[in-house]
Amino acid sequence: MENINKDIALITSLIINEDMLGGTVFQTFDKAYELAKEFQKEYAHDYNWENQKLDFDEAVVQFVKSKKIN
Numbered sequence: 280m281e282n283i284n285k286d287i288a289l290i291t292s293l294i295i296n297e298d299m300l301g302g303t304v305f306q307t308f309d310k311a312y313e314l315a316k317e318f319q320k321e322y323a324h325d326y327n328w329e330n331q332k333l334d335f336d337e338a339v340v341q342f343v344k345s346k347k348i349n
Contacts (some may be wrong), residue, residue, distance in 0.1 A: 286324035292340050300343075314320035318342050 294300065302310070309345035318339060328335050 283319065287312070287319050290318050290339055293336060294343055297340055297343070298312070304330040314343055314346060317346075320334045 291308070291311045291314075295307055298331055300307045300310050321342070322338065328338075331338075333341060
């Protein structure tokens with residue numbers, strides 16, 4: 280469970296760092312956290328990123344963009 284929580288925290292911080300959501304700090308965090316949980320379900324903490332088309336950061340960005348955030 281600890282790895283999952285760390286993974287969600289990392290994904291959340293990456294989404295916030297990319298500044299793709301806009302909004303207040305609380306709105307941004309809440310949305311980023313929800314998206315991070317969705318991403319983590321699709322790409323678990325032990326997902327092997329070697330030899331993938333996208334690296335981890337790129338996959339997170341593409342995932343968030345695919346959700347068509349307004």
